[in-house]
Amino acid sequence: MSLTLRSLATAQAPARSVAARGAGRGRVSLSLLDLGFLCAAFTVAHLVRFPGELPVGAAGSGWTEFVVAPVLIGTWMLLLHVFRTRDPRIVGVGGDEYRRLVTASLIAVASVAAVAYAVQIDLARGYVAIAFPLGLLLLALGRKGARTALARRRARGESLQDVLLVGDLDDVRYVGRRIAATPSAGYRVRAVITDCVEPGAAIAFGGAEAPVVDGIARVLDRARTEGVTAVVVAGSIAGGHERLRRLGWQLEEIGVELVVSSPLADIAAGRVHERPVDGLPLMHVETPDYRQRFGKRALDVVGAGVGLLVLAPVFAVITLVIRADDHGPVFFRQTRVGRGGREFSILKFRTMCVDAEARMAALASSNQGAGPLFKMKDDPRVTRAGAFLRKTSLDELPQLWNVLTGSMSLVGPRPALPREVALYEDFADRRLLVTPGITGLWQVSGRSDLDWADGVRLDLHYVENWSFVHDIVILARTIPSVLRSRGAY
Known part of the structure; x- marks a missing residue:
């Protein structure tokens, strides 16, 4: 038995060495970053709570806090390690990293409070409340910041984990496209294993492609020779669950990870609950809740009301600029389709000439929009003032009135035109189950630069997986998206 284990460890070592070194460097860097920020936080807390005072002597002001601070920082760092907040599998992608970070930090606060009370350590409450x-x-x-830097490196093709993609052709193409479109996840398809295409052919995944190197029967041999760190199984493979379990054991012996693609696409983790049945993890998917939410509506009313009051001077300036540009009307009204298919009149600052709708038919051949959308990067109907308003998204501000009156929300799917809704197919009409928004996943992910299918997918993801926190995150992402002006035309 000991000989078998030694052989296993020896086989795993070469395959894991490169990945392990990279992961180790990443953990050390994150640890130093965390330590630096915690030291900075406690230093600021000391300077603010005890301004101009030095902790001299046991009776000096802030002496207890000065002595205890290293212990508090060490405890916090230990909990960050215990909760695996620097695990390479979660760093850089998804929300699990932040959830673990918050959990470890809250437990650190609770532990400090409990210990301080138990041993009667008199810590200044203001100091703790700041630190x-x-x-x-x-x-x-x-x-x-670390996530952004990592995402940029991965977008350049650096710090990526080479994987073998295994499965039927449709499953391989689908998963491959998603991997290629999300380099921040850290995967790169090195080769494809499938029985559906002869070896030597290449399979395209959007802007990337990978060669087919063998059939599924030889996946283990190829995992040894291709120098990959993981095998991604897209969909089902011949042999079912038992074959997959044995493949996991075999890959473990050569130090290669097994990654299984879930058939549950675009479903948030909060809606999926594992129900183990005799060792089989059954995934229970909660039915989405499409009811009008009180918290969401309260946020809309408060946000729109405050926005209209604070931005009143901006409205006045934009009004003068539009009137001075071509002396036409300031506002543009257009019929859109809202929740439940009900039509409403959307309000925007006018960015086109007054006869824009009449001229659209003549420009149909120049349409650069995706699907039923009509878009042109250099639309001749856009006025000089309108070009600036579109680039800065200031033309959308009057929609705050739509939000206040209830026909729109601050966050939601893009409000569609009736002619677009008439062309909906393949469940795209599910976007109408919720109230459309001024901003949303489509808007913060590229707007007009996205193709129709990706835009619909993002909107449906929002509809199916809404949460109040998700709305706050989208609102926060809207600001940098507007500043970058990506896809705004």
Whole structure:
């Protein structure tokens, strides 16, 4: 038995060495980053709570906090490690990294409070009230910065994990497209294993492609020779669950991970619950809730009301600019389709000439929009003032009135035109189950640069997986998206 285990460890070592070194460097970098931010948070807390005072002597002001701070930082760092907040599998993608970060930080606060009470350590409440929230904020910002830097490296083809993609042709193409479209996830398809195409052919995944190197019967041999760190199984393979389980054991012996693609696409983790039945993890998917939400409506009313009041001077300036440009009307009204298929009149600042609708038929051959959308990057109907308003998204501000009156929401699917809805197919009409929004996943992910299918997929993902926190995240992402002006034309 010991000989078998030694052989297993020896076989795993070469395959894991490169990945392990990269993961180790990443953990060390994140650890140093976390430590630096925590030290900064406690230093700021000390300077703010005890301004101009040095902790000299046991009776000095802030002496207890000065002595205890290293222990608090060490405890916090330990909990970040215990909750595996620097695990390479979660760093850089998804929300699990932030959830673990918050959980570890809250437990750190609770532990400090409990110990301080138990041993009668008199910590200044103001000091703690500054240090811990500031520490959590800095940790989250640091992870966001590290995530952004990692995403940029991966977009350049660096720090990617080479994988074998295994399965039927349709499943391989679908999963391959999603991997190619999301380099931030850290995967790169090195080769494809399938019985549906002869070896030597190439399969395209959007802007990438990979060669077919063999049939599924030889997946283990190819995992040894291709130098990959993981095998991604897209869909089902011949032999079913038992074959998959044995493949996992065999890959473990050569130090290669097994990744299984779930058939549940675009479903948020919060809606999926595991129900183990005799060792079989059955995934229970909750039915989406499409009811009008009180919290969402309250956010809409408060946000739109405050926005209209604060932005009143901006409205006045834009009004003068539009009138001075071509002396036409300031606002543009258009019929859109809202929740439940009900039509409403959307309100925008006018960005086109007054006869724009009449001229659209003549420009049909120049349409650059995706699907039923009509878009032109250099639309001749756009006025000089309108070009600026579109680039900065200021033309959307009057929709705050639509939000206040209830026909729209701050966050939701893109409000569609009736002619677009008439062309809906393949469940695209499910976008009408919720109230359309000024901003949404489509808008913050590229707007007009996205093709129709991707835009619909993002909107349906929002409809199916709505949460209040998700709305807040989209609103936060809207600001940098507007500043970048990506897809705004």
